[in-house]
Amino acid sequence: MLSPEEWGIVALSLKVGGVAVLACLPLAFALAWLLARHRFPGRLLLDALVHLPLVLPPVVTGWLLLLAFGPLGPVGRWLNDWFGTTLMFRWTGAALAAAIMALPLMVRAMRLSIEGVDRRLEGAARTLGAGHWHAFWTISLPLALPGVLAALVLGFARSIGEFGATITFVSNIPGETRTLPLAIYSALQVPGGEAMVTRLALLSVALSLGALLVSEWLVRRTPAERLRRGD
Amino acid sequence: MLSPEEWGIVALSLKVGGVAVLACLPLAFALAWLLARHRFPGRLLLDALVHLPLVLPPVVTGWLLLLAFGPLGPVGRWLNDWFGTTLMFRWTGAALAAAIMALPLMVRAMRLSIEGVDRRLEGAARTLGAGHWHAFWTISLPLALPGVLAALVLGFARSIGEFGATITFVSNIPGETRTLPLAIYSALQVPGGEAMVTRLALLSVALSLGALLVSEWLVRRTPAERLRRGD
């Protein structure tokens, strides 16, 4: 059904999207928590910074990544000096680009859920002997779970669709950075490539439908949803 | 400080982004409500459809818009026959592209908030004589307001950053469809255009910072936030 090359592209997209979303998750949650729960000087600036990848055209984000993480960029040089590694032309770079593009969406979804958590329940947990962190893990986080799941779905979908920042940052290398959108772009460059484009686009849709099904299944297992169904 | 041309681009971006988000809002809310509150056959499919613009590379979305709304497309033909109008090469087309790209983000944000509304409060309103709709306007909608505001911010930011679908669908016409990202793209194509890119990118950032400030100010006026501050 799929050619080995197509399988390769799908596998790469899954790897890039999965790694991007999972690696981004803790940072995104921390940011969401900070923005939802704390008032500090510079909060608005941080909020704006988080939104940046949404506001800038992806190509600009890719260019900024190139400037920072390229072999001559400050972070790129540091990575090379200390770890002997580079993100240029690597799927890890594609994952970085996808993660940065997904960040604003993930932060917002989780922030909305965190803002909805009834803090009095955290107080109740504390009186029962739970420390700050225990209350967080057992009360706040589970209650914010719908937002975390929404963030995963949004982030994964965004990663699967990410094009501009990726091609600008890590170029379009088959087997390494040519994810589905880049393959679609390549197919679009070929006159009469519409059939190929359609095929690849349907693959993208299938992937995200899969992600959606998984998240729907997970949501059904969260207590909030079981409550709603009156289990 | 800004040249008249730059002012024009900023004004156009604001118009396109504003119209896109406001026009999209009712549909997005209706979809969010449907997905949050109702279980029906095809729900998952609708959910997937809503996510589509996020998953597909923007260029593909633009290409699909061209197929549907172009002079030969079914919707484009219908618009022309009945209203003698077209979206091709018009700022309205740019707004349509931006709206479609913003849709998934807006739906998700509002859906999270709607899912968080305590339905027993709606029941209480009903016993006090409020009909279905009155309870919606006075109870459900205000309680879901944080999600609506988040949707506005996300949607506007996404619109301000929209590039791929716009240029593919309505091309890059100065004064009509050349929004900030398209102007940035043009500048990026020219060797040594970095200064111009930086300038325009900073304008984008300023716009979204403005939107963020407005939303922050609005949030401060919502009851939920006043509660949190202990007003």
Next chain:
Amino acid sequence: ATAAERGPVVMAAASLQEALTAAADAWAAKGHARPLLSFAGSSALARQIVAGAPADLFLSADEPWMDAVAKAGLLRPGTRTTLLGNRLVLVGPASGRLRLTPAPGFPLAHALGGGRLALADPDAVPAGKYAKAALTALGVWRGVAGRLAPAENVRAAMALVEHGAAPLGIVYATDARASKRVRVVGIFPASSHPPIRYPVALLKASRHPDAMGFRNFLASREGRAIFARYGFAAP
């Protein structure tokens, strides 16, 4: 994989995709490791190279971006050469009957009727810059400047014609030739615009032993023959 198994990394303008892929296949058929081809806009590629990308060869769609890389001192001296040429053509939908020969003062505005002229962004994209130069030289630029549909690249411009959004477009001969949905309405005189040239050069960062060999293969008679099959002209 070792460097030798992986083949050199070639960064090439997206419009070369089909032809260069065929050339790479031919090269690989000779027993060499298949080069890794990365297709994107020339500007994106040039920026990656300037930012230190570890690539071996650069094929640009125009001279200025190659110049930018050269100015950054990143080309292997003496390896730059002009690989290919191309022609600029006026296209319309395949179903049309219009014939229009681009010549000084030719009635382009009239032929557009109420429609727009699709082309690559004339301020930015090479194909658009050539088109602007040609129309200016032929004295019709003023008449159509307000009725352009500047697209992201040549393929997108052609798509506008293919889908009936624009009655006419200006694209490369190679693109027009490959699409069944458009037909060539007229060919621009080569003298009406600066020569369209695709330069190639080896990058200073290149470490791959095959890189120079592949460059030479592309510039060889055999390589040029492959490009000619896809409609590219000799420089």
Next chain:
Amino acid sequence: MAIEIDVEKRFGTRTIAACFTAESGLTALFGPSGAGKTSILNMVAGLLRPDRGHIRVGGRTLFGADVDLPPEARRIGYVFQDGRLFPHRRVKANLLYGYHLADPARRWMGFVEAVAFLGIEPLLGRWPQSLSGGEAQRVAIGRALLAGPEILLMDEPLSSLDAARRGDIMAVIERIRDELRLPILYVSHDRTEVDRLATEVVTLNG
């Protein structure tokens, strides 16, 4: 006006059933925790659909074979066991929510009067979340009364009030019962409350 109730509702393996007729006056629902008192009030209010049966108030069928009036058409005033004040409206707006929706001709209590006997005048500008338990309860009572209902459902309305307040509010409930002759369904565990107010006692078994 008589209340006629005959309903049944299953929750999993548990069935709540009640069948009684109460003449005008205050009917106390008595029964152990979990007997189904709140469920019955919810069915009368239209918030919980009985599996079968009927509910009639003064000749009006609220629920029956092919009738199922929506809550807003039932003209009930419900003081919930858990308050349910609208968190996004200040106390005053909570109180006036049903008042503004009611037909002026059918209102039987004025805003000033309600505020005065409930002693909530200083709370009018406050947000519900900052109220003490008893304060919230008084606001909830006021909100239900101000909607001008034709039947009152009260689920432990006085449980967290001090003796003085309790006396004041019981006096008002007596007035509503006797002067306005509104039927009242009343849940309470307090014997003295029930002895003083109830004209009839219905006992449910857990």
Next chain:
Amino acid sequence: MAIEIDVEKRFGTRTIAACFTAESGLTALFGPSGAGKTSILNMVAGLLRPDRGHIRVGGRTLFGADVDLPPEARRIGYVFQDGRLFPHRRVKANLLYGYHLADPARRWMGFVEAVAFLGIEPLLGRWPQSLSGGEAQRVAIGRALLAGPEILLMDEPLSSLDAARRGDIMAVIERIRDELRLPILYVSHDRTEVDRLATEVVTLNG
């Protein structure tokens, strides 16, 4: 173990103040709605920070000049006026939340025992949202007791329970008071409850 409380807290223009010492036993806080009873319990629990003053329990300073123990270090058991069960955990998990966190040596009540005298055995697998008012209240009492606290704060713990249950639970509270000699701060409006349980009554003015 004595409780020594001297605190002050401002809410806008309103000031809550209390100053009393109670010997071991059950101290009833009495006072009209809005007097500040819940606020005082919250300050003892560490959920509300007094503006000034101190709180000492059996020699341990919970709050003072430069002490402000976090709630989890205060070893209190708090039955809230509004339940506050964890909505995402079943009844059993709610009950065991504090139990698992407590040092086994300091637990003074077993799970089976608590479940038995509260009569909540059939509810263990249920979600809190589906509980009746009295059922939720019993679970909340159980949750607080099972955490093995050194001092109990109870805010109208019996308000929506029927007479039989109330008697059972009062007997247990008496046992806790007399055998375990735990200090208990108890808020209630029910005179009979207070008369039976309280060793001391502190009256707050609204």
